[in-house]
Amino acid sequence: MSADILWVPCLKMDSHDPPYADRMIRLFLLSHQERGHVLFQTETPRPAPSCSAIMPIPGCTWHITPGTVPDLATLNAFDGFIEMTAPSDDIPFDLVDQLWPGPKLTRFILIRPAHHRLANLVNSIEKMRSRFPGLGLWIDQPTVGWDALAYLLAVFPGLHPVRIQDDELDRLLNIGQKLEREVFLADFSGLPPIKIPFLPRYAPDPARHWRRVPINPRFV
Amino acid sequence: MTDLLQYQPIWPNSPEGGWHVVHVLKITTTRSCWMRCRFCDFSHFVPMIDGHPVPPLTLLQTSRTHPALSQAYDLIKVRGGLSFFEPWSYFRSAIRDIHERNPASLQALSAVEVLHFHRVEQKPLQELLEELRWAGASSLGPGGSELLIDPWRQEMSSLRLTSQEWLGIHQIAERVGLKAGASLMVFPGITERQILDHIQMIRNLKSLSVIEIKPLRALGTDLEILGSPHLFEVLATIQVIRKNLPHVIVAMNIDHLSGDVCDLLQWHGVSRAMATKEVLEP
Ligand code: SF4
Numbered sequence: 001m002s003a004d005i006l007w008v009p010c011l012k013m014d015s016h017d018p019p020y021a022d023r024m025i026r027l028f029l030l031s032h033q034e035r036g037h038v039l040f041q042t043e044t045p046r047p048a049p050s051c052s053a054i055m056p057i058p059g060c061t062w063h064i065t066p067g068t069v070p071d072l073a074t075l076n077a078f079d080g081f082i083e084m085t086a087p088s089d090d091i092p093f094d095l096v097d098q099l100w101p102g103p104k105l106t107r108f109i110l111i112r113p114a115h116h117r118l119a120n121l122v123n124s125i126e127k128m129r130s131r132f133p134g135l136g137l138w139i140d141q142p143t144v145g146w147d148a149l150a151y152l153l154a155v156f157p158g159l160h161p162v163r164i165q166d167d168e169l170d171r172l173l174n175i176g177q178k179l180e181r182e183v184f185l186a187d188f189s190g191l192p193p194i195k196i197p198f199l200p201r202y203a204p205d206p207a208r209h210w211r212r213v214p215i216n217p218r219f220v
Numbered sequence: 221m222t223d224l225l226q227y228q229p230i231w232p233n234s235p236e237g238g239w240h241v242v243h244v245l246k247i248t249t250t251r252s253c254w255m256r257c258r259f260c261d262f263s264h265f266v267p268m269i270d271g272h273p274v275p276p277l278t279l280l281q282t283s284r285t286h287p288a289l290s291q292a293y294d295l296i297k298v299r300g301g302l303s304f305f306e307p308w309s310y311f312r313s314a315i316r317d318i319h320e321r322n323p324a325s326l327q328a329l330s331a332v333e334v335l336h337f338h339r340v341e342q343k344p345l346q347e348l349l350e351e352l353r354w355a356g357a358s359s360l361g362p363g364g365s366e367l368l369i370d371p372w373r374q375e376m377s378s379l380r381l382t383s384q385e386w387l388g389i390h391q392i393a394e395r396v397g398l399k400a401g402a403s404l405m406v407f408p409g410i411t412e413r414q415i416l417d418h419i420q421m422i423r424n425l426k427s428l429s430v431i432e433i434k435p436l437r438a439l440g441t442d443l444e445i446l447g448s449p450h451l452f453e454v455l456a457t458i459q460v461i462r463k464n465l466p467h468v469i470v471a472m473n474i475d476h477l478s479g480d481v482c483d484l485l486q487w488h489g490v491s492r493a494m495a496t497k498e499v500l501e502p
Contacts, residue, residue: 118483119232147480150451154229178227178452 003157005176006186006193008037010163015042022046033194035187039063049189052083061106061188066090072098085109085140088124089116093131100132106188107136109162112143121148125156138162150175157181173199223411227452228459232487239486239493242471245293246498247318249279249311253301255332257377258442259366259405262301277306283317288499293324295494299361308337308348312355319356326356327401330363331389335381345389349396359399360390362432366405368421369414383421390425400425406449406457407436415460423465430469430492431461451481455488462489 011028013021025048029036040046040053045060052061054068061081064070069092075082081104086092088110099105108128112121121144128137141149141161152159153175164172176183177198184193252274253262279298283289289296298315315328329352338345352360367373368383381389390400402422404415422428435454438444458470471492474482482493 118480122232145478145480147451147478147484151229151480151484154227154452155231174450175452178450180226 004182004184004193005153005172005179006160006184007164007169007172007196008160008162008187009035009166009185011036011038013038013040013042013045015044018044018046033185035185035189035191035194037187049191050187056080066111069095075099075104078104080104081106083107083109085111087116088112088121091124091128093127096132096135100135105135107138108132109138109140110144111140112145112148114143118148118151122152122155125152125159129156129158136160141168146171150178153181154179169196170199223413225410225412225415225453225456225460227456230487232483239491241474241493241495242294243292244494244496245288245291245296245322245324246496247279247282247296247298248498248500249298249300249314250274250277250303251301252304254304255302255377255379257380259376259407259436259438260301261437261440263441274304277303277310279306279314280310280317282499283314283321286499288497289318289321293322293497296322296324296326297361298326298328299330299363302333302336308341308343308351311337312351315352315355315357325358327359327361328352328355328357330361330401331386331393332364332381334360334389335385346392346396349389349393349398353396353398357398359401360393362401362403365402365418365422366434367407367410367414368418372414387421387424394425394427400428401430401432402428403432403434404457404461405434405436406454407443408446408449408453410449410453410457412456412460415457416464419461419464428468430471431465432471432473432494433458433461433490434473451484455484458485458488458490 009032011025013024016024025038025046028038036050038048038051040051040060043055043057045051045053045057052063054063054065056062056078058079061083062078064082064084066086072095082099083106084096086108096105096108110125125137128135137158138160139149139152139162141164144152149161153161161172173183173196183196185196186193251262252264253260256263296318298318311329315326319326334345334348337343337348364381364386368386370383373380373383394400402425404418422431433454435449436443436446438446438448461468461470469492470490471494472485472490473496474493475496
């Protein structure tokens, strides 16, 4: 149980003026030690070391969402990498069968629909792992939830979370600490991941809390 | 053996028929207490709470008139802080009234209250416990058994009874026909050694059939900075208990838990879920 856990900060970019978009990306990367993934929801992406776009654009990974799954011919015609997202209760196994193993599909992101029970989610992940060994499997934290994510990371050491916001990183670090697995700041640019130190643990402090005289505020 | 509590991931595996849900009516005697346990939000400086005098209890009135007592439950729990004024006979009457109004199995007070009345009213422990049985209680609450390790208790609740005192009272309770009840509080940073030491103590109870797991709820207490225990700490604690006390039912309150956590608890061996309705003071 020594697999590392990756944290990939993500910036969603809509259509903006190029100078504004460039500045946003610059600031985003600067604030994450030059690591971070940019997801463009526009037809005119700007340069970023690790990026994908929700439409097929040369030079950018194609981010396929559940509502926009194209046919195999369209996918094969695309000259670039593909990352696919799918609901955990409706995985397009046949399509993935045709793409994997192969160079096009770089990762697969599972989104959990609200009604999908944890046991069924575990089965879906296990099915993906056994049917497509080696395919990078990622799981969407906001839809999966923190409790389920913690359990899934423990059960499937190769799994990684996506869409964890900066202000919730401490929760991921906590999971890493409890599982005794390092957490790394990473993206898909090829740059080496950066280790994130664990948070200090608080210990109960009897001297400060207990040995004080219990004075009612009314008498102060 | 290492002190570290290590969670061992397991595959989803629901027990046959899932867990047994017990519907509990919780009657709180008082939400204030002078005992100053650091993990408890009933703990207040006496005899004032936030500048107001502690009001007399309404337990007797509740036990006689509260409509909740006319409904069906599997278990009624009467528990709370330590009162400042009301005598033992007040609680005895209230418990008797509750028992007469509702046939559910009754878990009344705990070793902490029993020792309190033993001290202030100079009554033998056995007599108090026999009266509790007479009033209709079928078991003594697990209060006071959070962790039966004296150095920990000294730090967290130094005015409270010792582990041996807790055990002694429960052993007398067993003799007079009250079933023993034990709990275990999971706090952030709990170690396997602490859990095993706790188990070692409660093994001495012959009638112990259920252990209630209580994750620390630190909000509003001295320990707020610690937060709540991590899910893995709760699951790992259950694993240690299941391994060392396989014949004991592990129970947990599920009132504020998500569906995922409920599933996880079942897979890890919690076989009794307590759904609670609480009767609060007016
Ligand atoms: S004795 Fe019980 S009610 Fe009183 S402060 Fe301690 S835990 Fe709370």
